Amino acid sequence: MKTNDTIDQDAWVTLGAVTQLLRHAAVCAWAQAEAEGPRSQLHLLGLGIHTASCQAMAMLPADADLEGQPSAQDDIEQLLRSAEELTRTIPVVDRMAGTSPLVVAICDLVREATP
Amino acid sequence: MNRQDVRSVGELLLDADFTTRQVLMDVTSEDAPAMLRTWAEVVQSASELWATLPQPVRGATSPIDGATMARLESMSQAMHRTQVRQGWPGDGPADEGLLHVAETLTRAADLIGRRGGHIRPTDPKVRADLDAARMRIMHTLYVGAHGVGVAAREHVRDVELSTRGKSSRESRGVPRGQDASNRLAAFEQLAGAYVGNRFARAAQGEQVRGPYGTERLQQALIGWDIQAHRTLAASPTAANLLLASRTQAGIATAAGAILHAGARTGHVDTDAYEHRLAPTLDATQVAWTHVASRWAEMTSPADRTDLDLVHAAGELRAAVREVAHDKTTWARPDVMAGRVDLGEAAQHLQQALSSAVDVACVLSDVAAQDANLTGPARAMSHRANADIDRTADRGQRGEDVVWVTPGDVYANRTVAIPEPVRAGLVDATDTLVQTAGNAMSAAACLDRVSQDRPSGSGQEPTTSRGRRHEGPTLMAQEVPRAARP
Numbered sequence: 147m148k149t150n151d152t153i154d155q156d157a158w159v160t161l162g163a164v165t166q167l168l169r170h171a172a173v174c175a176w177a178q179a180e181a182e183g184p185r186s187q188l189h190l191l192g193l194g195i196h197t198a199s200c201q202a203m204a205m206l207p208a209d210a211d212l213e214g215q216p217s218a219q220d221d222i223e224q225l226l227r228s229a230e231e232l233t234r235t236i237p238v239v240d241r242m243a244g245t246s247p248l249v250v251a252i253c254d255l256v257r258e259a260t261p
Numbered sequence: 262m263n264r265q266d267v268r269s270v271g272e273l274l275l276d277a278d279f280t281t282r283q284v285l286m287d288v289t290s291e292d293a294p295a296m297l298r299t300w301a302e303v304v305q306s307a308s309e310l311w312a313t314l315p316q317p318v319r320g321a322t323s324p325i326d327g328a329t330m331a332r333l334e335s336m337s338q339a340m341h342r343t344q345v346r347q348g349w350p351g352d353g354p355a356d357e358g359l360l361h362v363a364e365t366l367t368r369a370a371d372l373i374g375r376r377g378g379h380i381r382p383t384d385p386k387v388r389a390d391l392d393a394a395r396m397r398i399m400h401t402l403y404v405g406a407h408g409v410g411v412a413a414r415e416h417v418r419d420v421e422l423s424t425r426g427k428s429s430r431e432s433r434g435v436p437r438g439q440d441a442s443n444r445l446a447a448f449e450q451l452a453g454a455y456v457g458n459r460f461a462r463a464a465q466g467e468q469v470r471g472p473y474g475t476e477r478l479q480q481a482l483i484g485w486d487i488q489a490h491r492t493l494a495a496s497p498t499a500a501n502l503l504l505a506s507r508t509q510a511g512i513a514t515a516a517g518a519i520l521h522a523g524a525r526t527g528h529v530d531t532d533a534y535e536h537r538l539a540p541t542l543d544a545t546q547v548a549w550t551h552v553a554s555r556w557a558e559m560t561s562p563a564d565r566t567d568l569d570l571v572h573a574a575g576e577l578r579a580a581v582r583e584v585a586h587d588k589t590t591w592a593r594p595d596v597m598a599g600r601v602d603l604g605e606a607a608q609h610l611q612q613a614l615s616s617a618v619d620v621a622c623v624l625s626d627v628a629a630q631d632a633n634l635t636g637p638a639r640a641m642s643h644r645a646n647a648d649i650d651r652t653a654d655r656g657q658r659g660e661d662v663v664w665v666t667p668g669d670v671y672a673n674r675t676v677a678i679p680e681p682v683r684a685g686l687v688d689a690t691d692t693l694v695q696t697a698g699n700a701m702s703a704a705a706c707l708d709r710v711s712q713d714r715p716s717g718s719g720q721e722p723t724t725s726r727g728r729r730h731e732g733p734t735l736m737a738q739e740v741p742r743a744a745r746p
Contacts, residue, residue, distance in 0.1 A: 166562075176507075176550075184546035187591055189514045190578055193507050197575045200504070200566040212562035230286075234279060238400040238456060239393050246400045246456040250407050253285040257411075260286070261589055 157236045161202055162210050164232045168199035168252075170216040171225035178222070191258060195226070198251045205244045223259040230256060266368060271390075273369040274397045277362045281401050284358040285408035293416035294350035296409045297441055299359040303405055304337035306366035307398050313373045314391055329455050333402060333448060340444045349437045362405065366398070396456060403452035410445035413438055422599045473583060474601045479609040481573075481580035482512070486616040488573035490623065497627045499559035499636065500566045506553035506624065508574045509617055513546035513700070515581040516610045519603065520707075522585070522594035528603035529707065537703040545617070545696040552624060552689050558644055559636035561675060611707040614700050621697040625690035634678045634686075638669035641676055648681040 175192035182188060206212075219225055230252045238245050268276070288296070311330045344350065417438035424432035489505050520538055523529030529538075584601050585592055597603060627634070636644075642665040664679035678686070 180550060184510075184514060184543040184550070185517050186514070187518070187586065187589070189507075189546075189550070190511050190581060190586075193511045193574060194578050196504065196507060197571050197578070200568070200571040203565055204568050204571075210563070230282065234275070237393060238278075238396045240396070243457055246403050246453065249282065249400075250285070250404055253282050253404070253408075254411075256286045257288065258586075258589060 154241060157242055158207060158210060160232050160235055161206055161242075162212055164229045164236075164248075164252075165199055165202040165206065166212060166214065167217060167225050167229040167232070168195055168202060170219075171222050171229070172196040172199060173216075174220045174225065175222050191222070191255070194251075194255055194258065195222075198248065198255060201244065201248050201251060205242070205248070223256065226252060226256045226259055270369045270372050270394065273365050273372070274394060274401070277365045277369075278397060278401045278404070280358055280362050280365070281405040281408060284356070284362075285404055285411065287358075288408050288412045288415075290412060290415035290419045292356060293409075293412040293438070295354055295356040296359055296412050297344065297350050298353060299355040299363065300405070300409050300445075301337050301341040302355075302363040303359050303366070304334055304402065306363040306370070307402055308334040310366045310370040310373070311395065311398055313370045314394060315387075329399070329451060333451060336444065336448050336451070340441065340448075343440065343444075347437055349434065359405065359409075362401065366401075399452050399455045403449060403456050406445050406449040406452060410442055410449055413442040413445060417442060418600065422596060425599055475584070475605045475609060478580045478584055478601070478606060481577040482609055482613040482616075485512075485573045485577045486613070486620070488570055489620055492567045492570040493620075493623050493627070496567060497623075497631055498564065499556045499634070500564040501570055502624060502627065503553055503556040503560060504566050504570055504574055505620065506549050506556055508577060509620055510546050510549035510553060511574075511578065511581070512610075512613055512617065513542050513549060515585055516614060516704075517542045517546070518585050518591045519581075519597065519606050519610060522592075522597040523603040523607050525594035526598040526603060528598070529607050533703075533706045537706065538700075541696070541700040541703040542614075545614075545693070545700040548689070548693040548696040552686075552693050555686050555689055558640045559634065559678065561637050607707045611704040614697075614704040618694065618697045618701050621690065621694045625687070625694050628683065628686040628690040632677075634683070635675045636678050636682070637673050638665045638676045639673050641665055641679055641682055642670050644685070645679040645681045648685040651685075652681075 172192045172195040175188050175195055179186040179188035179192055203212075217225065217228075219228070230249070233245065233249050233252065236242055236245050284296075308330055311327075417435055420432065420434040420438060424435070485508065489508070492501050493505060517539060520529050520534055520542070524531045524534035584606060585597055587593070587596060592600075645664040664681065665676055668674075669676050
């Protein structure tokens with residue numbers, strides 16, 4: 147049986163991965179937006195994804211390790227869905243306060259990114 | 262419910278949570294009536310499940326825990342009674358996703374009632390499991406309420422658009438939908454306070470729903486401007502500068518879309534839009550984006566962004582979406598015009614474009630003067646070499662200089678930005694100030710054309726409720742360097 151400490155450790159690692167996926171999704175959205183031009187609505191989608199990544203980052207401990215290669219995936223919708231799937235393993239408990247608004251933000255972004 | 266369902270209570274709770282997420286990701290305005298019909302059942306099932314969970318031993322938890330669920334249930338019942346009284350959304354099919362959630366929660370309650378109701382939560386591990394179960398139930402209600410609220414708001418917008426100019430009988434879905442939307446927002450806020458550990462703050466002031474339309478846009482733009490200045494004055498880090506630049510780029514993009522709609526619907530002078538506003542907005546958007554990419558290079562994975570700035574940017578984006586978006590793309594001009602007074606929106610954007618010059622000047626000062634600017638060694642080395650190559654193309658190649666030591670590059674340490682990187686940054690922010698000034702000058706015409714707008718556009722003449730920009734119509738060469746706040 148997992149202890150609270152183990153659960154926390156797993157949760158932080160997962161949340162770190164969520165943060166990385168969101169950051170990468172924002173970078174992809176902005177890259178596509180720049181290719182489309184200054185009037186592309188993807189500029190605002192990228193901004194939304196970036197703010198979600200900032201929310202996730204704010205929940206992580208100060209010593210969280212976020213180094214590592216970004217995902218090879220560059221499909222924004224798929225990256226967001228992957229991030230949402232990862233959040234399913236994060237416990238919704240006091241210690242992880244902020245998870246629920248993050249989940250809602252990601253689900254909203256998935257809807258926004260889905261044609 | 263399937264008799265062969267052998268899932269545990271925990272698995273059932275996860276199922277309910279994941280289903281509400283799926284509902285939220287897929288929701289459209291057409292789903293609103295069915296969702297509103299089914300929502301009360303979800304809340305009732307959640308409440309019954311909550312009641313079957315073994316009660317906490319005295320002093321083990323806050324007395325507000327049970328009260329929150331009781332309040333949510335009474336809110337849901339009151340909403341349901343109103344729906345019955347109004348006859349809206351009336352009889353019809355239930356929402357399959359939400360119905361599944363209700364059944365799943367009921368199944369969990371049955372399981373506990375038959376097998377676990379006698380458990381006394383004296384063991385800390387059992388108490389932790391029960392706390393987690395309560396939190397998961399509340400989380401499910403929070404996500405679910407948000408989804409139903411999204412559907413209700415989109416439904417209201419669609420009905421508003423399709424019944425404009427029609428009788429009050431035909432458009433009565435609007436106030437009914439708004440009432441449902443407001444109640445769901447209150448519900449979401451209360452449930453959100455529980456899962457977000459913010460109960461005390463939420464209980465003090467029950468602000469249910471803020472302004473919407475141009476008023477929300479105006480407040481979001483002003484709120485952003487204030488917060489950007491505060492954050493950048495206190496903490497001009499690369500992460501904060503990145504978000505500030507990307508948000509300003511977003512404002513320029515949104516201004517382009519909204520003013521385009523204004524030009525198409527007679528709220529903004531078409532000639533002014535096409536020949537002055539659009540080109541200058543495009544140019545300033547590109548400049549903000551370019552500067553943002555420079556700040557992005559200077560961030561490290563562990564960098565954090567000021568959460569107040571994040572929230573201000575989030576609210577601004579939400580306000581723009583409310584006016585200008587239609588799912589994954591821009592709303593049609595006539596749709597935007599049906600949502601808000603585009604003349605009034607144009608004035609708020611004009612003020613934002615004036616403020617943008619000041620934010621650009623703040624960034625320019627940081628680029629030129631902030632001695633604490635740093636970045637990851639590899640990115641800085643790469644950028645320094647790229648910028649040196651760029652100047653070499655202009656015939657200015659100097660001596661070969663190692664701007665970042667091999668040791669720093671190897672370990673990718675955080676280093677002070679090399680001189681060529683700063684020079685490139687200063688160039689980029691100078692261009693930004695220039696283009697932002699051009700956009701401000703071009704936007705000055707919005708005051709005049711709003712006042713001279715031809716009648717017959719279907720809306721009253723604009724009277725800005727916000728601060729009116731009385732500033733000069735500077736040409737690009739005359740843009741002053743604003744003092745840092």
